[in-house]
Amino acid sequence: MDKIYEPALHFREVDYSVGDIHILKKITGSFPKGKITTLVGPSGAGKTTLLKLCNGLISPTSGDIFIHKKPIESFDPIELRRFVGIALQSAPMITGTVFQNLSLPLELRGEKLSEEDAIRFLEDVGLEDKFLHWKTDDLSGGQRQKVSIARTLINRSEILLLDEITSALDRTSLHEIEELITKINQKYGVTIIWITHNLDQALSIGDYTWVMMGGKVIETGESELLKSPKNELVRQFVQGDLS
């Protein structure tokens, strides 16, 4: 895929360890610019760790990461995190209302979010304006995820990292979020890297797929690869999940 598309993100021999635990092992590969790449694999494969490396929340133990061909260390950490946004799986919220949470990205840079803009972002993720002044503690898991995505969108990142954001959503919300992600990708050309456990989703929404297991990338390619994997481990994983 490197030959066809300009990489938004490129990993070269990236290792990540915590103490004696080797979480990522010699990761090499690219995420094409302007495309949706899904990351699939069993729990403990290192998918979330890989996303946190892209956003600069952690740094590789060894190896190099390039963003738009520039080494990740050359970015100021704050600029990097605005350029590469992340919606975390647990959808953490600051104590307060939905509006306070949506205002957070701009507040951190000394700017203010208008209520009108906040409502527009809520509508984008399929939430009504009545939720704006709700306390986040009163939201359901799915509603929290939607607020989390809306909050990440406010930074208008060029690369968007989504960590299993649809795992807590009902079927209707799931489709709304899938449509939203596709819209963001197509309308604004945002590069999206999306961890999902839903292989149907990876096939229907993703342009490309990375399959990870045990801290390694086992197979990469167009999402169609999930239909007929070359690697035996991937085949077993796909069959196990689809059955």
Next chain:
Amino acid sequence: MTYVTLSITLIFVVIPLVLSRTLRLGLEKDTIIATIRSIIQLLAVGYVLKFVFDSENPLYIFLMVALMIVAATQNARTKGKAIKGITWKIAVTLIFVEVLTQSIMLGFNIIPATAQYIISTSGMVIGNSMVLSILFLNRFTAEVESHDDETELILSLGGTPKQAINRQLINAIKASMIPTIESQKTMGLVQLPGIMSGQIIAGADPVQAVQYQLLIIFLLLTTASVTSILLGFLSYPSLFNQRMQLLRK
């Protein structure tokens, strides 16, 4: 008080020993050790203070204050082991609080520049600053651990380490200051403070004793706020690296 009378006060040690034995609390050994240590330490300090007060040598005053700061730092640092460089951060905080409060008291002639006053007030300031440091570090490390997802969220959205840790920092500063403020609200109503009681027992004019107590109350308010805030602002950067990443234990 004669030494015979002082010996009789050991009744107050026997009572908890008997209670501990009867109820099998297992505190007899600790109580005896604490009693022996306090007798030895206080008697030693008494003789040292007598020597320092009599000599009126500024070097001895400095050495006494330095010793207090070293002992207080050693005691408080165990609560902040997770914070890199905590020893010097506590030491800087204690030194700053001591210099600030003594400068004001001596600069405005609130207390005379004698060993008797400097060492007594320094003991109170440094002792309280040490307790405040322990309270702050306990709460701060607990806050950081229990809200690490919030810290990570703010960092991930492009916040600075200061912004990411602000809520935990403020909570810890406030929590460590509350005991000082609350105890001062009931001062004179629920408890007669130590310095005032001591002066009255020693035969001082109660009004003058109250005046000195007020000085100490105000002094400890400054000690509490400056200790918590300074130690907080010295400590939080150690939780992050140069790439503004939260360091985990």
